Amino acid sequence: MAGFFVDDPARRVDSHAPHVDRGEVSTQTSAAEDVLPADMLAALDGFGTHLDSELGRSRHTVRAYLGDVLRLLTFARREGATTVADLDLSDLRGWLAAETAQGHARTTIARRAASARVFTAWAFRRGLMPGDPGDRLATPTSRRALPGVLKQAEAAALMDVATLAADDGDPIHQRDRLILELLYATGMRVGELVGLAVDDLDQGRRTVRVMGKGAKERTVPYTAPAQRALDVWLSVGRPRLVSPASGSALLLGARGGRLDPRTARAVVHSLLEHVPGAPNLGPHGLRHSAATHLLEGGADLRSVQEILGHASLATTQIYTHVSVERLRATYEQAHPRA
Numbered sequence: 001m002a003g004f005f006v007d008d009p010a011r012r013v014d015s016h017a018p019h020v021d022r023g024e025v026s027t028q029t030s031a032a033e034d035v036l037p038a039d040m041l042a043a044l045d046g047f048g049t050h051l052d053s054e055l056g057r058s059r060h061t062v063r064a065y066l067g068d069v070l071r072l073l074t075f076a077r078r079e080g081a082t083t084v085a086d087l088d089l090s091d092l093r094g095w096l097a098a099e100t101a102q103g104h105a106r107t108t109i110a111r112r113a114a115s116a117r118v119f120t121a122w123a124f125r126r127g128l129m130p131g132d133p134g135d136r137l138a139t140p141t142s143r144r145a146l147p148g149v150l151k152q153a154e155a156a157a158l159m160d161v162a163t164l165a166a167d168d169g170d171p172i173h174q175r176d177r178l179i180l181e182l183l184y185a186t187g188m189r190v191g192e193l194v195g196l197a198v199d200d201l202d203q204g205r206r207t208v209r210v211m212g213k214g215a216k217e218r219t220v221p222y223t224a225p226a227q228r229a230l231d232v233w234l235s236v237g238r239p240r241l242v243s244p245a246s247g248s249a250l251l252l253g254a255r256g257g258r259l260d261p262r263t264a265r266a267v268v269h270s271l272l273e274h275v276p277g278a279p280n281l282g283p284h285g286l287r288h289s290a291a292t293h294l295l296e297g298g299a300d301l302r303s304v305q306e307i308l309g310h311a312s313l314a315t316t317q318i319y320t321h322v323s324v325e326r327l328r329a330t331y332e333q334a335h336p337r338a
Helices: 023-032 038-054 059-078 089-101 106-125 152-166 171-186 190-194 224-241 261-272 283-296 301-308 318-334
Strands: 207-211 217-221
Touching: 038 059, 038 106, 059 089, 059 106, 089 106, 152 171, 152 224, 152 261, 152 283, 171 190, 171 207, 171 217, 171 224, 171 261, 171 283, 190 261, 190 283, 217 301, 261 283, 283 301, 283 318
Parallel strands: none
Antiparallel strands: 207 217
């Protein structure tokens, strides 16, 4: 089949984006080639191109949707389907029932149903199916769990830990301090962070240009402590790690290439271990914490939406629930009659 499932540079939507390991999907695809007919494999590859090139979805989203549709087609083939046109509503329902019986979470089932609906709608528009069975596919809504967040004192302690570590002059520690300061100051996603270029920063205005989901660009302010960490990194730390592979990347790995998001996640987890009582959170936990603390400090919901790059205000509203839950917990602990 076509080479969509390998890391083909020609298919990269964002030149700043880090390398994404497609190993999981590649392994699934290799196995599927033994059981899926050419019609289904061609449709799967065409759907991947549609998500990537036409819709501009992130590579994480493309990988997840393709993995889901691959599972659907494999299930349908075992049920007797030989072409995409053979898929009907009973196949979709049967597949979701089988996935549920395997113990997958409601959020996973909801996402897989969404993947199936996007796929059948695309296949119908392309003339690969006589109708769109996904249009009648109903699934239970997923329960959105409240995100874990740091207390403001814990966030301050985390920054102190990173600053103290960076005082030893190690460029890796100076970089790690900047990772934490930028994540907490801007609320950006880890993929957005590692995708930054030096020129994305406006140090005079203390803002950073962020390329978000769907190739949507936004400008986000950052804090004075983040600027101090940035000054040290650009003047001392980065020059010691820079290599021909660095390009314009702001954050670098130990060998001088663009920082891998897995390394950024490991940094957050590692430094949080030094904050007594703090939950074990990753970069997304710092994003949640930043949003929650902004709202607790009086920021309006629309401003927080712009900072986070949410397409819908409804997505941002979950942080108001986080703040209310924290308030309730404090109330029940403090009030004598609670």
